[in-house]
Amino acid sequence: xxxxxxxxxxxxxxxxxxxxxxxxxxxxxxxxxxxxxxxxxxxxxxxxxxxxxxxxxxxxxxxxxxxxxxxxxxxxxxxxxxxxxxxxxxxxxxxxxxxxxxxxxxxxxxxxxxxxxxxxxxxxxxxxxxxxxxxxxxxxxxxxxxxxxxxxxxxxxxxxxxxxxxxxxxxxxxxxxxxxxxxxxxxxxxxxxxxxxxxxxxxxxxxxxxxxxxxxxxxxxxxxxxxxxxxxxxxxxxxxxxxxxxxxxxxxxxxxxxxxxxxxxxxxxxxxxxxxxxxxxxxxxxx
Amino acid sequence: xxxxxxxxxxxxxxxxxxxxxxxxxxxxxxxxxxxxxxxxxxxxxxxxxxxxxxxxxxxxxxxxxxxxxxxxxxxxxxxxxxxxxxxxxxxxxxxxxxxxxxxxxxxxxxxxxxxxxxxxxxxxxxxxxxxxxxxxxxxxxxxxxxxxxxxxxxxxxxxxxxxxxxxxxxxxxxxxxxxxxxxxxxxxxxxxxxxxxxxxxxxxxxxxxxxxxxxxxxxxxxxxxxxxxxxxxxxxxxxxxxxxxxxxxxxxxxxxxxxxxxxxxxxxxxxxxxxxxxxxxxxxxxx
Numbered sequence: 078x079x080x081x082x083x084x085x086x087x088x089x090x091x092x093x094x095x096x097x098x099x100x101x102x103x104x105x106x107x108x109x110x111x112x113x114x115x116x117x118x119x120x121x122x123x124x125x126x127x128x129x130x131x132x133x134x135x136x137x138x139x140x141x142x143x144x145x146x147x148x149x150x151x152x153x154x155x156x157x158x159x160x161x162x163x164x165x166x167x168x169x170x171x172x173x174x175x176x177x178x179x180x181x182x183x184x185x186x187x188x189x190x191x192x193x194x195x196x197x198x199x200x201x202x203x204x205x206x207x208x209x210x211x212x213x214x215x216x217x218x219x220x221x222x223x224x225x226x227x228x229x230x231x232x233x234x235x236x237x238x239x240x241x242x243x244x245x246x247x248x249x250x251x252x253x254x255x256x257x258x259x260x261x262x263x264x265x266x267x268x269x270x271x272x273x274x275x276x277x278x279x280x281x282x283x284x285x286x287x288x289x290x291x292x293x294x295x296x297x298x299x300x301x302x303x304x305x306x307x308x309x310x311x312x313x314x315x316x317x318x319x320x321x322x323x324x325x326x327x328x329x330x331x332x333x334x335x336x337x338x339x340x341x342x343x344x345x346x347x348x349x350x351x352x353x354x355x356x357x358x359x360x361x362x363x364x
Numbered sequence: 365x366x367x368x369x370x371x372x373x374x375x376x377x378x379x380x381x382x383x384x385x386x387x388x389x390x391x392x393x394x395x396x397x398x399x400x401x402x403x404x405x406x407x408x409x410x411x412x413x414x415x416x417x418x419x420x421x422x423x424x425x426x427x428x429x430x431x432x433x434x435x436x437x438x439x440x441x442x443x444x445x446x447x448x449x450x451x452x453x454x455x456x457x458x459x460x461x462x463x464x465x466x467x468x469x470x471x472x473x474x475x476x477x478x479x480x481x482x483x484x485x486x487x488x489x490x491x492x493x494x495x496x497x498x499x500x501x502x503x504x505x506x507x508x509x510x511x512x513x514x515x516x517x518x519x520x521x522x523x524x525x526x527x528x529x530x531x532x533x534x535x536x537x538x539x540x541x542x543x544x545x546x547x548x549x550x551x552x553x554x555x556x557x558x559x560x561x562x563x564x565x566x567x568x569x570x571x572x573x574x575x576x577x578x579x580x581x582x583x584x585x586x587x588x589x590x591x592x593x594x595x596x597x598x599x600x601x602x603x604x605x606x607x608x609x610x611x612x613x614x615x616x617x618x619x620x621x622x623x624x625x626x627x628x629x630x631x632x633x634x635x636x637x638x639x640x641x642x643x644x645x646x647x648x649x650x651x
Contacts, residue, residue, distance in 0.1 A: 107508055107516045157476060162468035181449035182519050185472070189444060189479065190508035196483040197503030200496050209487050209495055216484030221394055221477035229394045232469050 082354035110187035117170040129265025153191035171304035218256035227253030240316035255284035278341035286334035369641035397474035404457040416552025436482035443475040458591035505543035514540025527603035542571035569625035579604040
């Protein structure tokens with residue numbers, strides 16, 4: 078991890094965390110659960126929002142609302158995904174999942190209120206003249222034709238005997254995780270009313286590299302470092318990028334995608350260095 | 365039910381249903397589940413949006429987006445509320461609940477995507493210049509200080525030995541069901557950029573009358589007509605408006621609230637008759 082990137086990520090995490098403290102009360106059980114779900118992650122999506130906003134000279138207030146909004150959507154999706162009727166996970170980011178720490182009803186409701194909070198944040202006056210575009214594009218990325226449809230495909234894949242093909246896995250992952258990563262990276266351009274094409278190309282390569290890296294971590298990582306159960310996919314006989322491309326092939330594809338992601342940032346010149354470091358970090362991370 | 369009100373409600377249901385058909389594909393499992401959750405109800409909240417929009421001469425397109433949006437939020441909240449870890453209900457509107465007809469994972473995800481769809485609808489250009497106010501107020505009404513906080517209070521109340529007081533139940537219900545009814549009735553004024561005070565006063569009385577009527581139905585209704593399990597509250601020893609005020613007292617209070625709701629509509633003159641009929645219907649309904 079380059080020193081500049083590490084410092085920028087740490088600063089983004091601190092700014093987003095301070096927003097969480099301002100908005101959620103530690104004396105309310107529901108707020109506590111929401112804050113718990115928001116903390117402890119890398120806040121990579123929020124960081125992408127802040128960094129793309131910096132490239133487009135967006136006001137820090139507007140960028141911060143959007144950064145916390147995407148972290149709320151990401152956190153809600155993890156809380157619901159971890160539920161016993163979904164992936165049934167006990168560990169997330171090295172801590173008990175929300176329904177293990179509290180209970181399932183609290184997990185359903187904390188997820189629901191994080192989901193609502195995302196849209197409440199984007200509807201604030203501080204977001205500026207392009208707020209509706211941000212809201213519409215987030216809803217498209219997260220909803221029944223985006224992230225949630227990817228989760229449905231994932232559940233359907235688990236119950237069939239035929240493993241998915243490479244094309245099918247790529248589609249599934251583009252929806253399940255790619256859409257939100259793309260929204261995050263494009264947010265800065267959209268907040269500024271600028272063209273988001275370069276950032277979209279960057280994010281599409283980054284999102285796929287991210288997922289391949291996740292599949293590699295599931296094979297190579299250990300649960301203590303990764304912070305969640307590993308080798309679940311392999312044991313379940315699920316098709317992954319590693320099972321389809323082999324470990325060496327998956328690593329080579331992730332490196333190619335990183336190069337593609339970096340090349341897409343050429344219109345930004347030197348200002349794009351931190352986002353390039355982000356792409357390099359994504360495939361070298363150990364959690 | 366007055367003939368004019370019955371016809372207006374039926375027309376609203378038909379218009380909202382036709383929007384559901386246009387937006388959700390019958391060949392997609394997730395879309396099917398979302399449409400199932402949206403159908404079969406009274407669509408009272410959507411009707412309130414359309415009727416308040418009519419009073420304020422809002423374009424039918426804008427009103428219809430908002431009407432379907434509130435039905436999406438209401439439907440998502442019912443689907444999640446019926447889950448085994450929440451109220452664990454098998455029957456809703458006379459049909460199997462979503463998790464009984466499909467499965468729990470589909471119910472979590474269909475609820476989630478209905479939730480997102482509500483905000484996607486309100487962020488359409490057709491909603492007009494006050495879309496952000498509609499979105500912000502809906503998020504406030506539905507989220508961690510609105511509906512979901514009411515559901516948390518409800519769950520907390522079930523696990524304590526001390527029954528709630530009349531003040532506590534009134535607060536709980538104002539959040540759990542009142543906030544969305546208020547948003548629905550105020551939507552027409554907000555879409556028009558007009559003052560929503562009269563409609564807010566109407567809706568506050570209506571929302572409380574609605575909940576008292578629900579508690580009366582839980583005692584007097586039979587499951588076949590009501591379309592869901594009845595006498596659950598009484599059997600669980602939960603405090604309700606009926607247990608606190610008595611059956612006659614609860615009926616008298618509901619009638620008083622209906623009169624208050626009707627009086628609040630006086631600025632609208634004769635144009636407010638359909639909303640007055642709505643208030644009378646709410647306390648006389650049998651499901």
